Amino acid sequence: MPELPEVETTVRGLARYLDGARIARVAVNRPDLRRPFPVDLAQALTGATVTGLGRRAKYGLIHTDRARTMVFHLGMSGRWRIEPDVLEKHDHLVLETQAGHVLALNDARRFGSVDLVDTAALDAWGPFAALGPEPLGDAFTPEHLTGAFAGRLAPVKPLLLDQRIVAGLGNIYVCEALHRAGIRPDKPAGTIAAKAVARLVPAIRAVLAESIKAGGSTIRDYAQPNGELGYFAAAWRVYGREGEACACGGTVSRTVQGGRSTFACARCQK
DNA sequence: CCCTCGCCCTGCTGGC
């Protein structure tokens, strides 16, 4: 399930094949994912030159010399397959560069999306307009989080999944960051002490940075573009470890918040 | 505005 580190890893992998490349051929193998593909997707990309790649929250950005950016979201099962030997089921969009590299966007569960957005107006694009700060950027500070939490009675964990508060966190890294910061996931956000919020910000940054360095996490159907598996999953301290021992001597528990699994240790998260 | 809940979709896993 691609969260920020997996998207970052994907974008970096794609850049090796796409940055500066001319897109020679485009195959659109179905009309939609979560929402319809742009009707002119193939036409807009064919013959275009990629001027750069980037990421915003969990979205990947492929900028072109036609003042438009292809914005993709990997949803839960999306991945780019690089130089596939054969095309597979769910290779919904296939790009071929003039140099002959083939890149296929594969998404079995189809929770992902592909859009074309005017590059100059990216920040105002609907899904981007209300996004909170990048967790690895300068605007993500304890003061920002304290302001976002003020007066909120909702548990902190679902608030950290709210992309308007901070953009790019998903279930895995929220669980891991709260554990590192020693904060229980069901703590009402507005009641968290300033000192704990001050621990949470660097905890979020650290867990993301470490995962990016490791090439992302891997669960089931996620793989890096080059086909290798990210190995950050081995570094999870609570996620997916229900019943296992926490480093503090406690036991990792699994609960459900907002319909999603939460992993935590009641002994060291207060 | 705040908060919770359910839906979208497919494939894998575990229980019987």
Next chain:
DNA sequence: TGCCAGCAGGGCGAGG
């Protein structure tokens, strides 16, 4: 071996 329930979960809309 087959069948089926449960689970994974980001984003978004509905409803209280």
